[in-house]
Amino acid sequence: VNGKIVIPVVVNVLYRTAAENISLAQIQSQIDVLNKDFNALNSDFNQVPAAFSGVKANVGISFELDQVIRKSTTKSSWGTRDAMKKSKQGGINPTSPTTKLNLWVCTIGGGILGYAQFPGGSSATDGVVIDSKYLGTTGTATYPFNLGRTATHEVGHWMNLRHIWGDTTCGNDQVADTPLHNTANYGAPAYPHYSTCTGTPIEMTMNYMDYTDDRAMYMFSEGQKSRMAAVFASGGPRNSFAQ
Ligand code: ARG
Ligand code: ZN
Ligand code: CA
Numbered sequence: 237v238n239g240k241i242v243i244p245v246v247v248n249v250l251y252r253t254a255a256e257n258i259s260l261a262q263i264q265s266q267i268d269v270l271n272k273d274f275n276a277l278n279s280d281f282n283q284v285p286a287a288f289s290g291v292k293a294n295v296g297i298s299f300e301l302d303q304v305i306r307k308s309t310t311k312s313s314w315g316t317r318d319a320m321k322k323s324k325q326g327g328i329n330p331t332s333p334t335t336k337l338n339l340w341v342c343t344i345g346g347g348i349l350g351y352a353q354f355p356g357g358s359s360a361t362d363g364v365v366i367d368s369k370y371l372g373t374t375g376t377a378t379y380p381f382n383l384g385r386t387a388t389h390e391v392g393h394w395m396n397l398r399h400i401w402g403d404t405t406c407g408n409d410q411v412a413d414t415p416l417h418n419t420a421n422y423g424a425p426a427y428p429h430y431s432t433c434t435g436t437p438i439e440m441t442m443n444y445m446d447y448t449d450d451r452a453m454y455m456f457s458e459g460q461k462s463r464m465a466a467v468f469a470s471g472g473p474r475n476s477f478a479q
Contacts, residue, residue, distance in 0.1 A: 244302035262375035269384030313345030338363030352393035355473035383450035406433035424452035
């Protein structure tokens with residue numbers, strides 16, 4: 237209500253090995269990336285091509301590390317069915333999920349970097365899961381996903397953003413200022429990469445909601461910013477986070 241949104245972040249670390257018990261420095265490096273990426277302070281923001289300079293956004297949402305909760309486990313991988321969020325399944329229940337963003341850090345397995353719950357779901361499972369090898373920029377963070385952009389992407393989902401290609405060929409991400417994409421892009425695409433969808437637009441492959449490597453994604457759009465703002469606005473599904 238008073239303007240600036242600051243999201244307290246609870247980091248839930250589930251570890252079997254010493255490496256999985258990531259350092260506070262690695263956790264803080266992820267909070268720092270979120271603060272940069274959501275406030276147009278990322279050092280690669282100036283790489284956004286001129287064609288998109290009119291729509292590149294300063295989202296204006298900040299994050300602060302609230303607490304770190306650590307738990308030793310015997311599980312070597314947690315999958316994507318929310319077991320890490322449930323103490324009865326060996327995980328950690330979320331802390332104050334209607335006022336704090338819960339982030340679980342564990343080994344997911346299956347080549348999954350992270351996953352998120354969209355707004356409107358059960359508060360018992362609300363939050364974002366990031367594999368410890370793809371969290372932050374130091375410690376166990378692993379190239380080409382070692383710049384903290386997995387959490388930027390997943391927090392985008394948590395704030396109601398869809399994949400930029402709309403999860404189907406030339407699909408709709410419900411954002412007017414992002415171009416049509418044929419499908420997901422990977423790696424670090426050369427610019428310009430033309431879509432073959434209606435109008436053959438240049439794809440916004442540098443958007444956080446594509447699937448490129450961390451070094452190749454560095455912007456949200458104004459339309460994405462509006463969609464995220466609506467989540468925290470009066471009547472929005474995460475209005476309980478607004479101060
Ligand atoms: N949900 C995606 C996955 O697990 C995350 C993609 C994140 N991309 C990135 N460059 N970090 O595959
Ligand atoms: Zn995604
Ligand atoms: Ca679009």
